[in-house]
Amino acid sequence: MPLFSFLVFVIITSFTPGPNNIMAMTFANKHGLTKTFPFCFGVGVGFLVITGLSSFFNIFLTKIMPIIEYPLIILGVSYMLYLAFKILTNKEHGSNKEEENIRNLFLVGVILQFVNPKGILFGITVVATYILPYYSSYLSYFLFSLFLGIVGVFSTFSWALFGSAFQKILQQYQQPFNIVMALLLVYSALSILIHS
DSSP: OOHHHHHHHHHHHHHSSSHHHHHHHHHHHHHOHHHHHHHHHHHHHHHHHHHHHHHHHHHHHHHHOGGGHHHHHHHHHHHHHHHHHHHHHOOOOOOOOOOSOOOOHHHHHHHHTTTOHHHHHHHHHHIIIIITTTOOOHHHHHHHHHHHHHHHHHHHHHHHHHHHHHHHHHHHTHHHHHHHHHHHHHHHHHHHHHHO
16 A cells, blocks of 8 residues: 555545534634534544445445446546645635534534535545555454544544634635645545556
8 A cells, every 4th residue: 555645645635624624623613622522523433434334335346346446546536636626726715604502512523424525535535545455354444444533533623723723824825735735635646546
C-alpha cells in the first residue's frame, strides 16, 4: 500500500471543511467544547461503521465480480480529483443551520455519517483504493475502520477546539490553503493510478 498517499488522502479529506468539521465548530461556539465532544465521538463511531460497511460491501462486490476492482479504483481516483477541483474552486465555507435544542450530540454525530455524502464517498474510496487491494483479513478491515474512526474524532475535535480561530485563519488564507490541499489530493490520485 502507498502509505504516504493513504495518509495524505485521509488527512486532507478528514481535516478540510465539510459537514462534520463545520458542525463541530458551530456546536463548540454555541455549546462549548466539553458539550461538543460527544458529537466528535459520534462522528468517529459513525465513520467506523460506514468504513466497515464499505469494506464488506466492496469485498462482496470484488468476490462476485472481480472485474469491478479496476472500475472502483477509477471511481476512487475520479472522486479524489473531483474533491481537488471542489477544494480549489471553493470560495466560502458556508454555514450549517442546526436546531437550537440538540440534546444528544453523540447520536447526531453518528446519524450525520449516514447522510453525509463526503463521508460515504470517502469511505468507499479509501476502502476500494487503499485497503482492499493490499489487505484480505477481516481484522485488517476492522483495524483500518477503527483508525479512520479515530481520525474522524481528531478532525472534528480539532475544528471544535479551534472553533472561530480556525475559521478566521481559513478565511484569511483560504486560497493558498485550497491550492495546497487540491495539489495534495491530485498527488494522491496519481499515486493510486501508478501503484495499481
